[in-house]
Amino acid sequence: MDHDLTIHRVLNVIQRATQTASQTHLTALLDRTLDLFVEEAHAEAGTLYLYDPEHDALVFHVVKGDAASQRLLGMRIPASRGVAGAALRAREPIFVHNVAEDPRWDRSIGELASLQLRTMYCLPLIIDDRPVGVVQVFNLPADAIDADEELILLRILGNVMVNVIDKTRLLDETHRRERRQRALADIAARLTTTLDRQQLLTLIMDYARDLLNCEATSVWEIDDEDEPNPVLRSHVATGSRGEKVTGVTVPFGQGIIGHVVATGAIIRLDDVRNDARHYQGVDQQSGFETRSILCVPLHAPSIELGAERGRVEARIIGGAQALNKIGGPFTDDDVALFEAFANLAATVLQLSRLYADTQNLLLGMIKALVEAVDARDRNNQRHSRRVSDFSVAIAEELGLSDEQIFHVRLGSLLHDIGKIGVPDAILDKPGRLTDEELVEMRSHTTKGYEIMSQEELKRLLRVELPALLQHHERLDGNGYPHGISGDRISWIARIVAVADVFDALTSTRPYKEPWSAERAIAYLTERKGVEFDAACVEALARARAKGHPLVKTQVERAMERG
Structure with a gap:
């Protein structure tokens, strides 16, 4: 082999890398990038990992040269493990002269098991000392071991591609978040246009199938009307054979779905054939072949309805399945996303079983949606739920009707829904903005109003919408977004404004310690009639003094949970 590292060779590699960089899809970019490395190294095989900083793990994204090793796609390994982990920690490439004898080689993974591995070059992909991933190429020609020029060429290729990979991954993550946010917003909009359980569950599971990139999804509910022999019944099944699965039953406790419902466990299997719990009857009846599965329980939430309307306790009412992940196994991110959709499905089942009126269905789904939005803001967990509790306590103390209190509950839950459009970097910023x-943060008032003002929602939420738009307005006109004052601020927004500030003052933030409830009420009292509605401030103070169960701060609730 000619090892002269000529300008022509370097330019040729850079040109090929530039052509590869034109790929706009991350999967295609990574696939072609590994092709480049294998070709330029004259190697027999290769793997490409991306680094997951949240879990300090390396994730298999591409494998070349061994068809059997495609099962590794999506697998996560600790970033400290194997030769790849050693190279990542050292921030330097590693050349292994004899893979079989190297103590760092992790044989437990079975990577490229069908090849007899000899040599390996492992190159960490680093930007400003920040790990992005690792490329490995195997079985390089024997004379490459002493050819520094060849290895330098691979480093040049890595330096060119790492920036492209990093930017494309960030763009891919942004697009994925946007798709998920649009799905949540669309579900929120549809919830007020239909009470049809089948339609709502199909919508949720269609989104789940699309965003998880799998072949099929299904929702199963406990049917115990025929006690003492309850069964699990499929309400919705999406995918090519979905219509043959809908309505099918599985004996309670049998199958993977039965185990999940009975135990509350989450099960993720790359190959169901290796698990004795797999219930083959459904596949035989539908003609669908299950290979991989992600199965989660449906936790129906504890639902508090309007005054004298009762309470529905939290419990497991069924399970949801995602089948046959395309392009690799189900990941940790898939689990988190599917749980979110399962929670939405559980709420639909719970409410549709117990109640027939639109208000109750809307309330349960808004709670699920708002909790999903609040979960994005790591500095402000469960904020909307606490603001809703405080607002309801104020409304009750003011002597409002049950119908008005129900509007207050909805409006306060939705008051920060516009944060779905605020970037994560701003929501999660540890310091002051x-x-x-x-x-951008203040724009959440108008964004929330716009999201929930769609034609299908505007009539149903006509009382609640001012709470979304005006909860940061102040009586003296010094609020936002429009700087309105006095009676121009709606009654519901005045209630939510007081509840919102009370929670902000009494909650922990990265830049401040929480205030006591007494100090927060004193602050509001000093400004009542100027910034805040006097009657609302006084109602909150009375509710707190009476020990109203809803007027408990973030710190007090945390202490109760232990």
């Missing part, structure tokens, strides 16, 4: 970031 810049002027530009503050403008």
Whole structure:
């Protein structure tokens, strides 16, 4: 082999890398990138990992040269493990002269098991000392061991591609978040246009199938009307054979779905044939072949309805399945996303079973949606639920009607829904925001109003919408977004404004310690009649003094949970 590292060779590699960089889809980019490395190294095989900083793990994204090793796609290994982990920690490439004898080689993975591995070159992909991933090529020609020029060429290729990979991955993550947010917003909009359980569950499971990139999804509910022999009944099944699965029953406790419902466990299997719990009857009846599965329980939430309307306790009412992940196994991210959709499905089942009126269905789904939005803001967990509790306590103390209190509950739950459109970097920023970031954060009032003002929602939420738009307005006109004052601020927004500030003051933030409830009420009292509605402030103070169960701060609730 000619090892002269000529300008022509370097330019040729850079040109090929530039052509590869034109790929706009992450999967295609990674696949072609590994092809480049294998070709330029004259190697027999290769693997490409991406680094997951949240879990300090390396994730298999591409495997070349061994068809059997495609099962590794999506697998996660600790970033400290194997030769790849050693190279990542050292921030330097590693050349292994004899893979079989190297103590760092992790044989437990079975990577490229069908090849007899000899040599390996492992190159960490680093930007400003920040790991992005690792490329490995195997069985390089024997004379490459002493050819520094060849290895330098691979480093040049890595330096060119790492920036492209990093930017494409960030763009891919942004697009994925946007798709998920649009799905949640669309589900929220549809919830007020239909009470049809089948339609709502199909919508949720269609989104889940699309976003998880799998072949089929299904929702199963406990049917115990025929006690003492309850069964699990499929309400919705999406995919090519979905219509043959809908309505099918499985004996309670049998199959993977039965185990999940009975135990509350989450099961993720790359190959169901290796699990004795797999119930083959459904596959035989539908003609669908299950290979991989992600199965989660349906936790129906504890639902508090309007005054004198009762309470529905939390419990497991069924399970949801995602089948046959395309392009690899189900990941940790898939589990988290599917749980979110399963929670939405559980709420639909719970409410449709117990109640027939639109208000109750809307309330349960809004709670699920708002909790999903609140979960994005790591500095402000369960904020909307607490604001809703405080707002309801104020409304009750003011002597409002049950119908008005129900509107207050909905409006306060939805008051920060616009944060679905605020970037994660701003929501999760540990310190104070810049002027530009503050403008973006404040836009959540108008964004929330716009999201929930669609034609299908506007009539149903006509009382609640001012709470979304005006909860940061102040009586003296110094609020936002429009700087309105006095009686121009709606009654529901005045209630939510007081509840919102009370929670902000009494909650922990990265830049401040929580205030006591007494100090927060004193702050509001000093400004009543100027910034805040006097009657609302006084109602909150009375509710707190009476020990109203809803007026408990973030710190007090945490202490109760232990």
